[in-house]
Amino acid sequence: MLRTVSLACSTANLCKNTKPVWTLASAARFSDKNKGDDLETDLQKDLKKLNEILKTGITETETTSSPKEPPVDKNFMNFRKQAEQEAFQRSSIFNWKTVLGTFAVGGTCLAALFYIKKIRLDEREKHRKQTAGKARIGGEWELMNTDGKMEGSQELRGNWLLMYFGFTNCPDICPDEIEKMVKVVEIIEAKKDATPIVPVFISVDPERDSVARVKEYCSEFSNKLRGFTGTTEQVNKVAKTFRVYHSQGPRTNKQEDDYIVDHTVIMYLIDPSGQFHDYYGQNRKAEEIANVIEMKVLKYQAQNRKSLLNLF
């Protein structure tokens, strides 16, 4: 009875009734059947509300149970820490020092490659130039020899030739150069197993240098010296072949036939196959030229041996 009374009081509070407590007690005592039905409905409502309150309490307990979740958060936090640790370890591998070192090594290798490539290109270019230079100078030529017959590169093939372009009226340079040429030939032939070299004199003064005159002129220097002359057209052609510059000098009024021919002072070395091999200027001495020619001859023979080996 007391419990029912306490419940009634609580329900009264919920119903928001302003009547005092004793009034309710009196009402309970004098209750009719109709009034009893009303109480039952009130009780049901109260029970429902209590159920609701209990549910909310359960939810609260669930919320209070949230502290149990930290272990899951801990795992999550551990995952973060592990990721950070891994990142830190990787950063030690990929630091600035390593990057700079790699670039330095790579750059050095590239520079070395470019340098080597440049050297090779330079060598090829030099070789190309030398080949081109050789190809342009020399070639087939033919002039009148001291016996009055046409002769030239064809007949002289198989011999090393040392050629000089001058003229018989040349006062100083030509005799000196021809003597030098003859001396070179003598120096080379004086040694053992020497390769014979034929000295050749070609006149660039066709107007005055006749066959007889050239013959006499050459015989004064050496019996081995072969002289050549020809018509103006023939001489000009040969001079052009060997890039020899020549032009008639000043003529004096007294004697029209007295003039000096200006020409390049250069000696030419021709190999047995008739190809231009080398040239020597005015400044070089006989001994120097002889040594160079010997080296050239040895190299030429070595190359021929290689070519023979290739054939076989």
Added chain:
Amino acid sequence: MPAEPQKSTEAGSVAPEKKLKACCACPETKRVRDACIIENGEEKCGKLIEAHKACMRAAGFNI
């Protein structure tokens, strides 16, 4: 041998200095010209040839 002195005397009687100087004058320009002609060909050495001629004219030769 006797022919040579005769030739030299003839040359001397005419114009010994000019003859000697003609082939030996202007060695610098001549050397450069010769090197150019042998290496590049006469067609490409016109300037040097003219330079040598100018030098010869300056030396008193009629070219």
